[in-house]
Amino acid sequence: GAQNKNIVGPQVRRLRVAANLSQASLAAACQRIGWDIDRNTIAKIEGRLRWVGDFELIHLTKVFKCRLGDLFPSTS
Numbered sequence: 001g002a003q004n005k006n007i008v009g010p011q012v013r014r015l016r017v018a019a020n021l022s023q024a025s026l027a028a029a030c031q032r033i034g035w036d037i038d039r040n041t042i043a044k045i046e047g048r049l050r051w052v053g054d055f056e057l058i059h060l061t062k063v064f065k066c067r068l069g070d071l072f073p074s075t076s
Contacts, residue, residue: 008057008071009048015064015071016046026063035059 016026023042030037035056044050052060061068 004048005051006045006048007073008052008060009046011071011073012042012060013046015060015066016042019064029063030059033059033062 016023019026021029022039023046024039027037027039027042030042041050045052057068057071060066060071064070
């Protein structure tokens with residue numbers, strides 16, 4: 001099967017839904033803080049089809065106002 005390119009996708013989706021944001025709204029919020037990204041790319045991240053860079057993780061923490069650890073699967 002296809003190899004997952006990130007481990008943060010499911011948490012990005014969960015945080016986005018919890019924030020009541022559409023993929024397009026999340027992309028717009030990311031653009032406002034200087035990350036040039038579109039809805040299609042958000043969908044690929046959530047679907048684990050796209051690799052996510054470290055600076056992109058930092059952008060996500062700013063948009064979601066969360067800790068870096070919140071973007072990763074629970075290890076408990």
